[in-house]
Amino acid sequence: MSTEEAKAEASLSSSSKLTREHAPLLITGTSSYYDDENDDGSDTENRPTEIQQQQQQQEEWPSSLPIHSSEYYESRTPSTWKIMVGVLLPLLVAGGILQLSINIERHKPTNVHKHDNKFEPPPLQELYFNAKQDNFDLTSSTTFPLRILVVDDDDATKIPGEEGPLVVYTGNEGSIEDFANQTGQVFLLAQNLRGRPAFIEQRYFGTSIPSHDASINNSSSSSNSYQYLSTEQVLADLVGAIAFLKRRYGSPNVVAVGGSYGGMLTAWLQRQHPDLITAAWASSAPLLGFASTLESLQRQTAIYDIIQDNYEPSCAVLIGDAFRHMQTKQSEAEIQTILQICQQDDNNDGRIPASSLKQRAIGWLQNLLGLIANFNYPYEVSFAGRTVPKNPTRKVCDQLHKMVDQDPEQLGANRILGALEWFVNPINSTAVDDSFNLRHESSCRKLEPSFYSYNPGLIPGPWTYQHCYDLIMAYEVPESSKMFLPCSMFAPNCWSEAEFANFCEASFGHKPQSSQSRADYFGTDQRSFVDNTIVLTNGRLDPWGYAGVGYSGRNTKSANGLPENVMWMDDAAHHLDLWWPHPDDPPSVVETRREAFQLISKWVTDASQ
Structure with a gap:
């Protein structure tokens, strides 16, 4: 399929530019893309709106304004804008992916400082990829719109006639626009590689809801509310969405980026699909965080x-x-x-x-x-x-x-x-x-x-x-x-x-599998991550570093015999290295970003030869 044919698969509807005061991120329009191969013939034109209406009914944090509302963007001040972990997190957990009773992974803090470099990121537009509700049911054709934010301009790579790599943020446990707003290194890395930045939302968060169960955000929900939620499903969504983006733009290579739980997704995605992911950057990813692994490493404390x-x-x-x-x-x-x-x-x-x-x-x-x-x-x-x-x-x-x-x-x-x-x-x-x-x-x-x-x-x-x-x-x-x-x-x-x-x-409503079974599935051999074309970064101030690759105690440093692609930053909190640059960034963070860019650029260059 040619680039022009791939682009014809989606239609973009124009709207006024919406800006956030504290960062120069623009979202300028919405695209409703539904893969003809998966289309069930239903009224797809109205489906994003249906999802947004459902989202407004959910108990979102801390606001439930719909994404397309200009009020949502223009009335938020730097002191009140909300993020993810997010972080965490994780982080988070964090995720999302810290938390400690409070989800640090999910609520990512907002850097209210405008970055000082002269680079202004290009506008993002919304696409909707028609993801399967159940990626592992070969008899079902039911789909839902998975949201993607992407720079859709023809001149995004600044090289006439040549498409650079996709630089894809692999999502987190929250609305994707929050992470797109915060994660400035995705834009800067894409600029460095003359590539195209994109951010993919995880199912069950933001507007990417695979089922219409109104109770999905309640603590008392049954497991049936989340029957299509698993990391395996999320990874399959990412594979499909990235393949769609590659077809649409004709991108030869893909660089995956993620922080906290999103960093775990990035690392797992690259290890499972090295043919799809050319290079990767996983920041503050607690890849060894499974209970059985932590206990065997005596790290649970x-x-x-x-x-x-x-x-x-x-x-x-x-x-x-x-x-x-x-x-x-x-x-x-x-x-x-x-x-x-x-x-x-x-x-x-x-x-x-x-x-x-x-x-x-x-x-x-x-x-x-x-x-x-x-x-x-x-x-x-x-x-x-x-x-x-x-x-x-x-x-x-x-x-x-x-x-x-x-x-x-x-x-x-x-x-x-x-x-x-x-x-x-x-x-x-x-x-x-x-x-x-x-x-x-x-x-x-x-x-x-x-x-x-x-x-x-x-x-x-x-x-x-x-x-x-x-x-x-x-x-x-x-x-x-x-x-x-x-x-x-x-x-x-x-x-x-x-x-x-x-x-x-x-x-x-039901007991989980053992943590050992999950660890066996995802794998916790540190070498299996290190031997890939991936940068693994952690900060010594980050509590989630306790499950990071290369952690050797409170004084873990990059110089402690670690490979060049495993980096530990002094005075760095939860995936700070992925944020927009700030004059108060610790020197170790600035240096880690520089080294990460060099390695990723080398890997992409090698893959292109």
Whole structure:
């Protein structure tokens, strides 16, 4: 198929340019593409609108405005724009892909600083690829529109008559426009390679919904709501969407890029389809994060070591003293009054066994501290409607030391909440704040019924489902922890795959496979990733680095005998290296980007010869 024939497969509808104030990203139009091969003859012209209407009914974070609304783009200020992990994450988890009761992978913070280089990214347009609802049912022809943001201009590569590589961001656990806005290195890498940037949305997020179950974002959803959600399905979507883009634009090569959970997708996609992916860049990807693998490597406690290292030592000790006071000295009634928590059964439908109020309160607070560590960036960012200052762990410690100096007897929940008040919404807020697994009412805060809701990466909806059945990770507080309650003192901080499986069964109706079976499927041999044409980057401040390739403890460095394509950055938080450049970027991040560009450029050049 020629390039012209491929382009004829889709039609673009024009609309006014929409801009975001804090980054020069443009989305200028919508394309409704439906593969003739998969078309079932239904009214495809209206299908994206149907999906958008469904999205408006869902409980989105933190806004449910439709993507095509000019109000959505033009009324958002830098301080209120929301992102993913996202990160995390992961991150996230993160994903998405940090979280620690708050999904760091899903809520990516926004860099409110405009990048300083003179490059202005070209406008993005929306395409819809007709993805199969079930990629593994050979008898079904049911499809759904999978959203893609791409530079659709004919002159995108700036080389007349020559198409450069596709530079594809492989999605995350959130709406794709958030990641397109944040991940500036995709645009800069595409410019460097004279290629074409594209961002592919994951099924069950944004507008890419494969089924019309209105409850897909509820914590009480049954497994039937997510019967088409698995990493295998997501990877198959990526293969189909990338193949479509290659046909459409005639691109000879593909560079895959992903951060946090998206980085895991990037690495798995390249390893499974080396004929499709020429080169790859996976940032902050916890590829060794399966519980069985972490336990065999004795890494399940390392995530809490890294979180603690983000705080100054004396501050970590003060926080640990407060948690111990909560556990041993404060009654549940006292904690409930201090934190203004609603009765524990107010947010439980009866299916999920309830943890004690004290357990849930401790889980909520320690995970807030983990989230702040995940956002320990060297400049101010915006997250879930609140501004997070640069180096936010320092702000926590400054607040804490000030409180202790003024009132040394203020202990327990009082001390921790006082240090976090700048970060936590007041109780008179009426907003639903899923980023904290928390709902505010006029007189109290509602916590989730189970302590497991405050495990890293868990947030109501499809991301928790993936953590239960796809990405089973282990987290345990070590005996050496100065900041958190060790496993021997506080049982919920012990990892138990059996207990976690019970939580998943209560939440979604059936028990997950063992983490070992998932690890066996995806593979956790570090060499199997390193030996590919992939750049693997991690930051030493990133809690999710505990499951990264090449991690060897708190002092992991690139110079520690690691291959040239495995890079560890000093003073770098969760996939900071993929963001737009900033004057306050640590030197290690700047150098890592330079080295990543060099390697990827070499691999693409070699593949073109």
